[in-house]
Amino acid sequence: MWQFLARNKHVAAMLGVLGVAAVVVIVLTTRGASHYVVESRPEETEDVSSDPHVFSTYTLPSEDRFMPSIGNGHVATNIFSDTVYMNGLYNGRKGVSRRARIPGYANIRLNSTLTHYPFKPVYSLDTRDGVFKVRVDRDRSIVTQRIYAHRFYTRAIVNQIQVVSKPHVDPNFMHHEIWIPVKLMPGPDSDDINFEERVPEKYDGRTLWSSCGKTKEVEDDTYQPLPVDVCVYWTSVPDHLVVPQHGSRVFTFAMSVDNNRTVAREELLKVLQEDGEELFQKHVKPWHQLYQQSGLDIEGNLNLSKIVNGIWYFFLSSLPSEQSYQPLNRFFGLSPTGLARGGTFDDYEGHNFWDTEMWMFPSILLLYPQYAKILLQYRLDNAYVAAQLAKLTGNKGYRYPWESAYTGVEVTQPCCPEVAEFQQHITGCISFAVRQYLATTRDEEWLKHGGCSIVTNIADFWASRAVINYNTGLYDIENVMGPDEDHSNVTNSAFTNVVAGYSLYLAQYVSCLCKSYYMAKDPDHWADIAWSLALPYNAELDYHPQFSGYPRGEGIKQADVVLLGFPLQYPMNTSTRANDLSYYESVTRGSGPAMTWSMHTIGHLDLEDNLRASALFNKSYLGYVREPFKVWSELRRPKVGAVNFFTGMGGFMQTLVFGYAGVRIHLDRLEITRPQLPPEATRFRVRGIKYLGANLSLDIEVKGAELTVNSLDEGTPLVFYNGRYNVTLLPEMTVTLSGKGPFTIRAAQWKDCKLPDDTIGQNYLRPFGS
Template identity: 80%
Template structure:
């Protein structure tokens, strides 16, 4: 079943559990999302037992609502289940009963009864809720229960457990409606860390007219879809999957506008906000998945959410500083898994990933690079951006050790994205993201020089330039790490990530060899996002047939019908469900693969834009670049870029393949050929772009 959510509160439809942003229970490696009983889980009895009236289930992603429709003999019953997008503490259940017209006189004086059940599930083992207390508010019976999580994640950073309060409406065992007419019944549950907020929210919800309450929710969802989206024509199955992904993403991200102030946001985990109570669902933790797999597509269409995701890292940076110090290093070392406090919360079962997968800090830096490239957000730099970039660079500088035999810097004792190989030296992925982090710090220190002092920024670039980068000249490919035994199986995309998303310059032949070789040794039961990156690679090599094959492989075995819920692995009975990481990788195949968009520090490029398989039209709407708003419209016979908004501070010029065009609102530019079509603005200060060359011993003819 699908999930409902609004960034503050979420649940799976018909599930007995509610999860809330920032609510965790358990000490360090036992930390997981804290379960709240679902006092909004109302079921029509006709959906619980064998019944002559078959319910019809539907998920309306445009309006953010799950619907149950039961066509009965004397009435049509429609249940609407949603997490309110404006009243963000509330889960709503509305049941509309429409009577049918009957000629049978025996029905005239009979009422319509609809049996329902409240199914909140067992008591929570994560929150010590007190016994529910009833009270009468505006003529309705309201129940409430408050409590605290049982255990703090880390007493140094969280001295006390977290408070939480829930309020909910009393639910009868049946609804009664006159034979003629219709009626809407509204039931709600609210939850918050603050009792007053939860109570006031429920009171306000119940004061609203039922239809107006729903309209306010839909209005906020409609605003989201006006901001951006992906439209596909000619391939309905693909279009529905894409709409489903954006629905699930947005359901776990905070509302732009809410009745009461929003709580601090605690990140986007691999299975979103509606799950996270178990190890299989990643316990609601934050990994590299956020920055590497979900962040890029969100950044291009919803940059304010991208900023929110980076803010979570800024909020926990002081904890990352302590982790670096504890492990004998400088700067910021972000933990492999983090939750409420920002401390390492990887399960005790898996100490190797916590110890060795340090590339997450580089991935966070790479996300900030992309954010700065598309926004040039000076305020963000002043309010922590300069510090996080330079301190991550300090961490990598302290991790890089000079090898006097080679004259290069080694980074030892790491694990790349491939978790089947731990404690290796010079992981190609790790070294490139580390090198990029070092180069970015040099660049940012120039951007920030008026208000942030960095000591010897060129030192970072010197280390990056001299980092070791494994490369087999005879076979013209990148061994995954130093000493990698060729032919040995790997879990998932690792070295191929150099080509994308890192866009590391290399020979076309090297890129082709990396893709071909690693496809042959990747485990068949690996996670979904691997094949998304292979798809983009083959599109960049202009091998459309192979790209289409891997594009289909990247989603067809992972999407579960009918509500487009993604599983982590091809087998639906193992791995995480509603796997945002796989969804994020798939979105990138469309935006950065088929649409051909690429982000660079000084430009936005469009290369080889084309239609996805079986599509007749492909539109990426709401591309945000330096304050502008763009639409890329790809059709069978033509392509065009439509400009809806441009920021006067960052005027844009586009080279359309033949000449330069100044972009102005209302303009439509026809794109002929395959590109690259380059969009630039004026330089950002007088700061030299980073060299981004890692390992100065690498033989480099003309790159991709």
């Protein structure tokens, strides 16, 4: 993914604002062009809470962009932001398409947080309850504000302000009311939506406001003939809240957003009809249910535990609720900075990249497969657009764009035509995510309703991209760009060729699974191409050149070849894996994104080099996580890049689930190898691993590891193999994992379909490339 670190306009003005703390440097940005970068180095605030699920501070971050977000998969906002975003709401044509800004009618501020009052507010993000809280201890009262995107009333963002008077006060104020000054700060009108004039109405003695409008520009004339409708409802907010001296009261304010006026209005009215505490509990209950389903529990390392809880909170905040008051709208994917961001170029405009399938998807799949299915559905929904893109570029099957948003067409910025043209590996990454989904779910219904088609059409695309090289006898894939975006228009990108080969092999396998209801033409032809794809390998140096003709010693942006070892799990000699890791670590530029070091961590864990793995594990998050609310930046401080960077979070989560816990997904088994504790942890538990209908938990301590069967699907018996003998798993059974493993969990072969060979390029023992 390509990203400008800063604009090169008005640098002098920016320096004037930032003062002496600002530094100007010129760098090669991740979007491939040189720009002035302004770096500020503010002091970070401290998280003072000892609760692993709660992040608390007395001082907010000096930069608003490091404030946390609230969301429910339909609407989201950053705390104290004047902007709200809605799932699927974009404005702008193709390359300038971005999330459409809705004014922040949920941005209600206590005056105590806006001015230098003598009262010191406490700000807290509760990741367990999914709520941001402000607590102000005043002379005559305690004021608590709760801000949350309701998990059941999904169109609504709610503000609740509780005022509790203190029993012992100055007698001079015994008969005085308590006044709490507040302010609604929705910001300017939207530049993205043509909102109509605001309309007031009375409801139960309160004034409600509403405004409807349409996005100003369509993304693509062919696939979006009309702008998108949006309606907003919100409650009026007075200048002061008034409470009797000896009383207490909860004030509820809300805004609701939807494409449909009736839906938005009914949602707001329903929220206002609820008792204040019951309204809050209806929000908290589904959050608790999510954490009961799955989680990563870490003891002995509070900071690590907090970071992990923060990641799951941010992920789940951008994913749809499982139950809602009104039916959910179609979901439009998980972008690199989540639903609460995406209105600017710096935040990737809310677009979908390979980040979803390769970085966020694997951990979500293992713990929350229902959400993995929703993420794949976004790709299925846009399959017809992918078919047209392949046709336009002279190929067959489905070719997915590098960036997509509302319509599914290519929406990469005009700045960066090379990524749109050459970074085609995203199509293979989608197929790889499908492979993992099928391996862990065997979802027959999903295959019937689009799964068979997407797999085989992606294979058709790669088959049409592969061209026989009569000098080598192998198939080449030319004119591509791997994950390393510092090199474009190359031939035989190692990563691209392996994901392409896996895509071809998967189609052969799926054609067998689907044969009773889906006809595929000559599936063995796909496997023949995959088996004969070129895979760059230098026998003398025993490593994989990044592409054919790669100049050894030339720097790269981020993990590329290293991804062959994990997540692709491509078989290779231990020495080759070690050489790939060592060499590419030496040439990866320091300004690369966090997830690079996550993959290096897993590689060294596989090589049993725990000391190096620990160092790279720390490197994969220290410097990227911003206090006090554990918001991730794309780049290591003092640089920033995109905020809040889900991609880096996803890579880090993989170091825990697939690295330290040692879990591996294969088409025919779930595997656990060398489960061990993360640095400084005394206990590490992965709760709610979902595999073929089973619910499993892996518990790792200093003394060893255990696997517990929480529940099983009666229709899919599972067998556990510990390296010596097989054990049929039963509900509530616990098995001890003695030694390094691998320990495997299997079911009977699916439909008697032969597993694919998954060997790419029969050139492994002879030099290829340089």
